[in-house]
Every structure is written in structure tokens, then in C-alpha cells.
Amino acid sequence: MVELEKRISGDWIELKGAANDFHLLLDALAVPPHELKAATDKLRLSVEQGIVEFKRTLLLPVLVALETARYKSLAGEEMTGHERFLTSLLLVILVQRLLCAELLPMARPQEAKRTFGVESLQVGAILQDVNARIKRNPALRSHAAIKNILMQVQRYNGENQKMRELLPSIKPEMRTSFLANFTRTFEEIIGSIRRHYLSILHEEAAAEKARQEGFSLALMPLKELAPLLVSQAREIARIRSTLAHAREEKYKTREVLVRLYDGRQTVLKLIEEEGKVYRRICQRTLQHDLEACSLAIATGFRDEIVGILDKQGRREEPA
Numbered sequence: 001m002v003e004l005e006k007r008i009s010g011d012w013i014e015l016k017g018a019a020n021d022f023h024l025l026l027d028a029l030a031v032p033p034h035e036l037k038a039a040t041d042k043l044r045l046s047v048e049q050g051i052v053e054f055k056r057t058l059l060l061p062v063l064v065a066l067e068t069a070r071y072k073s074l075a076g077e078e079m080t081g082h083e084r085f086l087t088s089l090l091l092v093i094l095v096q097r098l099l100c101a102e103l104l105p106m107a108r109p110q111e112a113k114r115t116f117g118v119e120s121l122q123v124g125a126i127l128q129d130v131n132a133r134i135k136r137n138p139a140l141r142s143h144a145a146i147k148n149i150l151m152q153v154q155r156y157n158g159e160n161q162k163m164r165e166l167l168p169s170i171k172p173e174m175r176t177s178f179l180a181n182f183t184r185t186f187e188e189i190i191g192s193i194r195r196h197y198l199s200i201l202h203e204e205a206a207a208e209k210a211r212q213e214g215f216s217l218a219l220m221p222l223k224e225l226a227p228l229l230v231s232q233a234r235e236i237a238r239i240r241s242t243l244a245h246a247r248e249e250k251y252k253t254r255e256v257l258v259r260l261y262d263g264r265q266t267v268l269k270l271i272e273e274e275g276k277v278y279r280r281i282c283q284r285t286l287q288h289d290l291e292a293c294s295l296a297i298a299t300g301f302r303d304e305i306v307g308i309l310d311k312q313g314r315r316e317e318p319a
Contacts, residue, residue: 004245004256011241012234019094019233022104026312029091033313039088040309043302050298051096051305055232055271058089062239066261069254079247086240090233095305097229099222106218106304114205118198123190126197127153145196145203152196156189215293217300220285225277228270235267
């Protein structure tokens, strides 16, 4: 058992060290091109529940084999096959985690940031629009960008009043530097107002685009999912390392495999939890149909990862 725990721990440390870089991850898992293609095809065919369906599909034959270990020994060749399934599953889970952690970009067209002509807008026009928005929706007063604009307006008025009060007492030879200091302050305030107003326009444009184009995985707040995916990967890695240990030891390992099967609920619950996290993300983004939104996330991950693995597979094709 000590040797098994060392194997599990060592394998996970090695994998974890490569988990933040896609190419290091590929090297660490060393999935052959034909197995990469097989995994991609299985993922593509997971049409009902997306990536969650794929995880269950790859895990099921491994659990079935472990159940039979109660009655007969598993052949080394069979265990090798299941290790390969688990390696492909690990790759997909850790690529999914890279997407959630924004360490791997989503496949979406790059768009230049629009300026909306804000740099040429007079501050009076900006404030007129902001006040009209607040009048239509008083709750906008708590919006971070609008709060900042209103705060900068107060600051501008205060600095302007201070300048007018002090100006008569300033000696003529000091007036130029006195006014230059206030000019810099006013420019800083106006620049801040324009930046925050631009952020409001960008946010509004993104929301409008989402409404026009429908669901977009790239617009969902997915970072919450990353720790769960690490837990899934660690559990899958533990099962894979245990199978490898049993295959290499050959003798007196049935008990280890039976114990592995008896603890199957751990990994199954982690996959089940993924759907719950999807729902929480959907609730936070005010999606009305939580089931449809959750499914869209699961299929969105499927499509993103299929694209990534397809691209990698084409690179590895012989010339």
C-alpha cells in the first residue's frame, strides 16, 4: 500500500506541474494521435449532455471492469486499455480547466475595441446621457462606472469652486503655474469620466451582442468551475495510477481493484456536481431556463475542446 500511495502521489505531482500549459500537458499525458482522434470522436458524438456525457461514457467501461475484479483477475492488456481511456479523460478535463481558468483562449473572433467617439464627446453630453439613464432606471446609481462618474463630477465641482475662490488672491506672476495645476486636475477628472462612460458603452454593446447572437460560452463566468475540475482530474489520476500499479505488480492486487470500485461514488459525485455548478453560473447570469443554459454550457465545452483537439490532431498528422 505504501508503494501504491507513492505512485499515486508522484503521478499527480508530475501531472499537476504540467497542468497550466496546454503543450506541457500534452507531453505529460503523451496521448498517441490515434487515441487523440478516438477521444475527439467520442466527444463529438456526446450530443445529449455534452462534455458531462463524454466523461460518463469513458468512465463507465472502467467501472464495469473494476466490478468484475470481485470475481476474476483483470488481464494486464485489459487494464492497459482502461488506463488509455482514463488518460484521454484526464486530457479533456484538464483542457476544460485551462479554458475555465482563461489559460487557453476560447475560439472566438477577435474584435477591435470600439471607441464610440467618446474622446471627442463633451463632458456635458456624457453627463446628460448618464442622468437620462439614471432617470429611466434609478438602480443604475449603484452601477460601479456610474458611481465613479458621479464621484468625479463632485470632485470637478469642488476643484472648480476652490480655483475660483483662490484665484483673486494669487499674485500675477504665479497665476500661470496656479492655473496649470488646476488644468491638469481637470484633465485627469475628465479623462476618468470618459473612461468610465466608455466602459458603460462596452458593457451595453456586449449585452446587446449576446442577445442578438444567443448563448456564448465565452461570456459565461467559468472560473468557479476550475477547482472542481482539478478535483475530478485528481480522482481520475488516482484511478489510473492504481490500475497501472496493479498491472505492474500482477499478484495480490485484486483487493486494491475491488476497493477502487467500492469508492466509485467519489468520482461519480464529482461529475454530478459539475451540473450543479453549471446551474449556479446560469443563475448568476440571470438565465431564465436553467436546464437549457446548463446544457448549453456542457455542449459549449464539448465544441470548444473538439476544436482544440482537432487542431492538435492535424498538427500531429504525418506530412
